[in-house]
Amino acid sequence: NPLLDSVDPSHATFDLFVQAQSCKDVKNHFAALCRQLDIDPRDFRSFYIKLKERLNYWKAKALWTKLDKRASHPDYKQGKASTKNKCLVLGAGPCGLRTAIELSLLGAQVVVLEKRESFSRNNVLHLWPFTIYDLRGLGAKKFYGKFCTGSLDHISIRQLQLVLLKVSLLLGVEVHTGVEFQNLIEPSGENGWTAKLQPGSHPAATFQFDVFISAGGGRFVPDGFKHKELRGKLAIGITTNFINRHTAAEAHVAEISGVARIYNQKFFQELLTETGIDLENIVYYKDDTHYFVMTAKKKSLLKMGVIKRDYSDAEELLAPANVDQEALCRYAHDAATFSTGGKLPDLQFAKNHAGQPDVAMFDFTCMHRAENASLVRERGGKKLLMGLVGDCLVEPFWPLGTGIARGFLASFDTAWMVRSWGMGVPHLKVLAERESIYQVLSQTTPENTCKNYAVYSINPKTRYTRANLSSIHANQVRTAESHPSQPIALSDDLSLFVPSDSVNGFEELLRWCQKHTAGYQNVNVNDFSQSWRSGLALCALIHHFRPRLIDMSSLDESSAVYNHQLAFSVLEKELGIPLVMSASDLAKSDQIDKLSMVLYLTQVQKAFTVPAK
Numbered sequence: 001n002p003l004l005d006s007v008d009p010s011h012a013t014f015d016l017f018v019q020a021q022s023c024k025d026v027k028n029h030f031a032a033l034c035r036q037l038d039i040d041p042r043d044f045r046s047f048y049i050k051l052k053e054r055l056n057y058w059k060a061k062a063l064w065t066k067l068d069k070r071a072s073h074p075d076y077k078q079g080k081a082s083t084k085n086k087c088l089v090l091g092a093g094p095c096g097l098r099t100a101i102e103l104s105l106l107g108a109q110v111v112v113l114e115k116r117e118s119f120s121r122n123n124v125l126h127l128w129p130f131t132i133y134d135l136r137g138l139g140a141k142k143f144y145g146k147f148c149t150g151s152l153d154h155i156s157i158r159q160l161q162l163v164l165l166k167v168s169l170l171l172g173v174e175v176h177t178g179v180e181f182q183n184l185i186e187p188s189g190e191n192g193w194t195a196k197l198q199p200g201s202h203p204a205a206t207f208q209f210d211v212f213i214s215a216g217g218g219r220f221v222p223d224g225f226k227h228k229e230l231r232g233k234l235a236i237g238i239t240t241n242f243i244n245r246h247t248a249a250e251a252h253v254a255e256i257s258g259v260a261r262i263y264n265q266k267f268f269q270e271l272l273t274e275t276g277i278d279l280e281n282i283v284y285y286k287d288d289t290h291y292f293v294m295t296a297k298k299k300s301l302l303k304m305g306v307i308k309r310d311y312s313d314a315e316e317l318l319a320p321a322n323v324d325q326e327a328l329c330r331y332a333h334d335a336a337t338f339s340t341g342g343k344l345p346d347l348q349f350a351k352n353h354a355g356q357p358d359v360a361m362f363d364f365t366c367m368h369r370a371e372n373a374s375l376v377r378e379r380g381g382k383k384l385l386m387g388l389v390g391d392c393l394v395e396p397f398w399p400l401g402t403g404i405a406r407g408f409l410a411s412f413d414t415a416w417m418v419r420s421w422g423m424g425v426p427h428l429k430v431l432a433e434r435e436s437i438y439q440v441l442s443q444t445t446p447e448n449t450c451k452n453y454a455v456y457s458i459n460p461k462t463r464y465t466r467a468n469l470s471s472i473h474a475n476q477v478r479t480a481e482s483h484p485s486q487p488i489a490l491s492d493d494l495s496l497f498v499p500s501d502s503v504n505g506f507e508e509l510l511r512w513c514q515k516h517t518a519g520y521q522n523v524n525v526n527d528f529s530q531s532w533r534s535g536l537a538l539c540a541l542i543h544h545f546r547p548r549l550i551d552m553s554s555l556d557e558s559s560a561v562y563n564h565q566l567a568f569s570v571l572e573k574e575l576g577i578p579l580v581m582s583a584s585d586l587a588k589s590d591q592i593d594k595l596s597m598v599l600y601l602t603q604v605q606k607a608f609t610v611p612a613k
């Protein structure tokens with residue numbers, strides 16, 4: 001009843017909350033709503049239920065229908081799959097918030113920490129169809145009416161954060177802004193795992209958790225995780241945002257969804273001739289702002305005075321002192337004007353978080369990806385499950401628009417991991433499954449992911465057409481027992497992990513083993529299983545490279561367990577190769593897992609073939 005609506009103040013507050021356009025307003029209106037309805041937002045377990053009961057407002061009901069539909073998915077076990085778990089999520093970027101939502105649907109207590117006070121990133125993200133479907137399912141259109149209207153398939157980072165923040169709060173997630181995570185604090189006495197925060201007196205510093213998810217973006221890597229660097233040819237990106245006044249003239253200008261140089265040489269040639277600007281590609285999206293992202297050639301940046309001096313090191317090249325900001329603004333402005341045929345009238349820069357023209361230049365020559373997606377740490381009998389999501393797991397390649405798509409996929413995969421953890425699956429199995437799924441992530445494209453978005457859930461099998469949840473085995477993750485003071489991690493070289501059916505393709509490794517075990521008695525290597533059963537082949541390999549470490553004449557073919565134990569301990573102590581298989585399993589011919597063997601032998605090969613320093 002619209003008359004009644006107008007008299008119930010909570011309805012007006014709910015409307016303000018839904019429409020709020022800044023992080024601060026969202027939080028303020030949310031707090032007011034909780035006060036008016038007399039619900040404690042810290043009562044996370046029954047918060048959403050009470051909210052639904054007490055906010056009897058027709059506009060809210062449409063949203064509850066959507067959220068209820070999501071929450072009723074059997075994967076969440078009616079919100080009871082992870083009721084025992086307490087999760088700390090670092091970062092309220094799109095991926096941190098998306099993960100937080102899933103964890104709360106599983107029934108966990110979720111606290112999100114964000115160092116920034118506001119959401120100020122204008123940059124616009126391309127969305128794959130499944131992410132649009134997913135966000136609609138969370139009510140994105142109710143919070144942001146313009147969300148993906150017509151053929152639009154993008155959204156600004158800040159709008160996306162606002163939508164996800166609102167959903168998170170409604171589901172009982174605790175979100176703290178203006179607080180920086182610094183470190184993990186190990187359990188002591190009765191206390192479990194906690195976080196060192198800045199400011200140190202922040203109430204979230206007392207939160208004890210058993211799950212820690214890092215969604216800190218970019219190159220943020222929490223302790224225990226390692227990053228690999230993938231280096232390409234020098235690539236300099238420029239992003240810029242102009243004010244969108246939403247006039248008819250602006251509405252008419254067509255977007256550019258990626259004019260790669262090879263496809264439109266004429267355009268880039270004309271741009272160069274007329275303006276001196278030389279680009280590899282350019283994208284233009286119309287959103288809250290007019291957003292342009294382009295890859296510029298170093299030579300033209302030098303020639304136009306944007307970069308002052310040439311350096312071969314990208315960091316030095318793009319250091320603020322070597323960039324003429326005004327020239328950069330002109331460069332970006334002229335590229336935007338030319339590529340839209342001068343039809344965007346009166347282009348004025350939007351402001352960035354620092355109140356400056358929103359123009360940025362960055363190097364994306366190097367992409368980072370984490371070597372593994374999960375870890376378990378244990379201190380004083382208290383285990384902590386750690387996971388990475390979003391850009392800090394795999395840095396995206398923006399021209400492909402992989403950031404949000406792979407970011408959300410990893411959020412779901414991580415929620416699936418927490419679900420298994422909550423349901424008591426042994427931790428090595430939890431890690432092995434998470435790493436198996438992580439192997440698939442970087443190969444995902446809109447084409448090879450399942451097309452039926454309606455069936456998508458946190459279960460990886462609903463999304464990846466080629467998911468093999470056990471391509472990595474529990475015995476391939478390092479055991480806690482052998483390294484009590486170390487985090488449990490996967491072996492260093494994840495590129496080794498390949499689907500089991502390609503094991504036979506490791507001829508080179510096989511030849512290497514054959515060459516270096518030739519001539520040893522009772523050793524005949526011709527595969528990755530039977531040939532290794534007695535343990536003599538592994539010992540022979542060690543003996544070949546380090547004769548002083550093993551006395552071959554003392555070994556007996558029938559003492560397989562002993563031989564393996566000896567080889568394993570030598571390889572671990574002398575060469576630092578972690579144990580991935582059990583000696584007794586290896587001694588039984590039917591228990592030798594070829595993939596584990598390939599993985600292990602590759603590390604042995606690597607260790608013995610490192611050039612001497």
Ligand code: FAD
Nearest residue numbers: 091093094095115126180181216217390391398401403404
């Ligand atoms: P972020 O959005 O970076 O969020 C991380 C959050 O963690 C931040 O809010 C940060 O303040 C916070 N944080 C960090 N450290 C701490 C700490 N110690 N304590 C507390 N909080 C902390 N993706 C696409 O899908 N499509 C595109 O077209 C696209 N274009 C892009 C263009 C450019 C120029 C760039 C740079 C990126 C682009 N991306 C694109 C990538 C996209 O921006 C990211 O994938 C997306 O924002 C990742 O979300 P995230 O949550 O992982 O990380």
